[in-house]
Amino acid sequence: MLRSRKRWAAVATALLLSASAGPAFATDSYEVPLHQAKELPIYAAQYKGKPGETCASIPATKDGWHFIAPGSPNEVSFVKLTVKFEPGGEQVITVFGPPNENHAYAASEPGAKLVSAVALVEGTTGGGKKLEWFNLSHTCPSTATTEPTPSQSSTTPAPSTSTSASTSPSSSTSSSPSASASTSTGPSSSTSTSPSSSVSSPAPSVSASASGGTTGGDLAKTGSDAPVGLLAAMAAALIAAGAFLLVRRRRSGAQG
Known part of the structure; x- marks a missing residue:
């Protein structure tokens, strides 16, 4: 019976030791905080990695972020990483690596900014010293080419004005004085002069008409601008002078 009591005492002691060990492990x-916390917000373009530096399996369509808990990977590791992007919101990361669990990666939308980051870690550096911060090693900005979204565009054609001005002034002035004279052997003499002028534009059109309504009938146009009446008077004077000379010669011949 004494032996059984000793056994139960040993079991109880073991249970107590295991219970006390649990909280001790949890406190490890x-x-x-993030080492660059004073620089927040941070854009991926500010910490672009050097040639050859990658962000594990983060696709090229996203901005990649690579965080490191400094120290030996055998001594220090991430337990949980909480980051927040705008836009994108908060992300809680519990899977780490490669190559070790002191490397963590996050993905954000292209151009998003990191506004906060905090990590839960375990382990210590050499000498049993706890970490003071974790570090943003580098970023991998998105390299994907965004296809342009087709958009409808309305094109208003420029007003086209064609002006064709054709001016062909055609002006014709015809002034043809037409005179009609009628003389009679009687004591009276009638002379009629009617100048006629016709102007038409644009089509040239010349019309001239002269009519004399006398008892002597119509006289044809002589083609001269001198009045027919004057010519007739001069002809009559010449005839009278010729008759006078003829009579005078006859008289002189009779007297001689």
């Missing part, structure tokens, strides 16, 4: 993880 602790929270550390």
Whole structure:
């Protein structure tokens, strides 16, 4: 019976030791801030990695972020990483690596900014010293080419004005004085002069008409601008002078 009591005492002691060991293990993880916290918000373009530096399996359509908990990977590791992007919101990361669990990766939309980051880590550096912060090693900005979204565009054709001005002034002035004279052997003499002028534009059109309504009938146009009446008077004077000379010669011949 004494032996059984000793056995139960040993079991109880073991249970107590295991219960006390649980909280001790839980306290091994602790929270550390981002080393670049004073620079927040941060864009991926500000920490672009050097040639050859990658962001694990983060696709090229996203901005990749690579975080490191400094120290030996055999001594220090991430337990949980909480980051927040705008846009994108908060992400909680619990899977780490490669190559070790002191490397963590996050993905954001292209051009998003990191506004906060905090990590839960476990382990210590050489000498049993806890970490003071974790570091943003580098980023991998998106390299994907965004296809342009087709958009409808309305094109208003420029007004086209064609002006064709054709001016062909055609002006014709015809002034043809037409005179009609009628003389009679009687004591009276009638002379009629009617100048006629016709102007038409644009089609040239010349019309001239002269009519004399006298008892002597119509006289044809002589083609001269001198009045027919004057010519007739001069002809009569010449005839009278010729008759006078003829009579005078006859008289002189009779007297001689």
